[in-house]
Amino acid sequence: MRDRSLYNFFRSLKLAIGLILFITLTSIVSTFIPQKQDPDFYRELYSRFTAWLIDATGYDDFFKSLIFLVPSSLFFINLSTCTFHRFRTRLKNKVRKRFGPDILHIGLLVMIVGGVITLAGREEGFTMLSVGDQINVPGGYVMTLENFEFLTYENGTPKDWISTVKVVKGEEIIHESFPIEVNKPLKIGYVKLYQSSYDIQSYIILSDPDEKMYKLSVDQMIPLDDKGYILRAVDKDEKDASKSTAHFDYWQGHEVVDHQDFGISESIDIYTIEEMESTMATGLQMVIDPGYYPILIGLLLLTLGLFITYIQKIGDDKL
Numbered sequence: 108m109r110d111r112s113l114y115n116f117f118r119s120l121k122l123a124i125g126l127i128l129f130i131t132l133t134s135i136v137s138t139f140i141p142q143k144q145d146p147d148f149y150r151e152l153y154s155r156f157t158a159w160l161i162d163a164t165g166y167d168d169f170f171k172s173l174i175f176l177v178p179s180s181l182f183f184i185n186l187s188t189c190t191f192h193r194f195r196t197r198l199k200n201k202v203r204k205r206f207g208p209d210i211l212h213i214g215l216l217v218m219i220v221g222g223v224i225t226l227a228g229r230e231e232g233f234t235m236l237s238v239g240d241q242i243n244v245p246g247g248y249v250m251t252l253e254n255f256e257f258l259t260y261e262n263g264t265p266k267d268w269i270s271t272v273k274v275v276k277g278e279e280i281i282h283e284s285f286p287i288e289v290n291k292p293l294k295i296g297y298v299k300l301y302q303s304s305y306d307i308q309s310y311i312i313l314s315d316p317d318e319k320m321y322k323l324s325v326d327q328m329i330p331l332d333d334k335g336y337i338l339r340a341v342d343k344d345e346k347d348a349s350k351s352t353a354h355f356d357y358w359q360g361h362e363v364v365d366h367q368d369f370g371i372s373e374s375i376d377i378y379t380i381e382e383m384e385s386t387m388a389t390g391l392q393m394v395i396d397p398g399y400y401p402i403l404i405g406l407l408l409l410t411l412g413l414f415i416t417y418i419q420k421i422g423d424d425k426l
Contacts, residue, residue: 118188126182137169211412221401228397237388246296255389270389304390309341312382343385351383
């Protein structure tokens with residue numbers, strides 16, 4: 108008898124409505140709280156009690172917190188029980204079979220599973236690339252940035268960023284020339300690449316007495332025993348490269364003691380500056396979402412369930 112009561116409890120419509128309201132309200136509240144920040148961030152932004160409450164409830168990472176996962180799990184059990192009960196009742200009773208709502212429920216269940224997989228396995232990364240740079244993409248792919256365009260409107264505001272890339276896997280060319288745009292990501296295997304930002308990347312080329320070449324980017328250091336030079340900026344003269352200037356912080360011990368500027372062909376201790384470059388670089392966000400296909404399948408089942416329900420409803424109206 109207790110098992111029957113538990114069964115009825117989990118297929119209760121009141122439970123479903125209560126869980127949906129709770130999940131909706133707590134999700135709305137989470138949109139007002141910055142996510143995945145250090146505890147000190149919340150202590151500085153909120154009162155001591157509010158910061159403690161956010162940490163205790165897991166609101167700093169809401170979709171991985173018990174306050175979201177527990178009611179979502181209960182809703183999954185509720186929806187599964189309702190689907191099972193309705194499906195079994197339809198099979199037993201001699202009534203016209205209407206499986207549209209059942210397919211719709213199954214679609215919702217598959218989408219929930221996909222959402223859980225996404226929460227558990229989603230990975231994100233970020234990379235800055237200049238034209239000619241290559242990166243390895245999970246799955247054995249190699250992507251090369253062939254071109255980068257930063258388009259603006261007549262008033263100078265950003266219009267679009269376009270990263271044109273080439274993708275190969277071994278000897279096979281997957282994409283000869285694919286333009287990644289803000290609303291046009293590139294899908295490679297189970298990885299998606301989104302156009303995220305852009306930046307100016309500056310660097311210099313140094314040579315040592317053995318004529319070996321080194322690339323030094325901004326914020327990198329030339330270490331020289333107990334001292335060193337950190338490259339802070341590059342002013343490249345597009346008309347006359349010989350007038351370009353590299354700006355350095357000069358360190359001794361553990362502090363900056365001077366700021367020094369150098370031009371092309373000038374020496375920094377044993378090194379000589381050969382070239383200076385300032386180029387535009389694209390910022391690409393890499394996302395791995397293992398729950399993508401379950402969610403897609405769930406959406407297709409939802410569509411199918413709604414379509415079948417609609418067709419059957421039309422048939423009933425004609426009778």
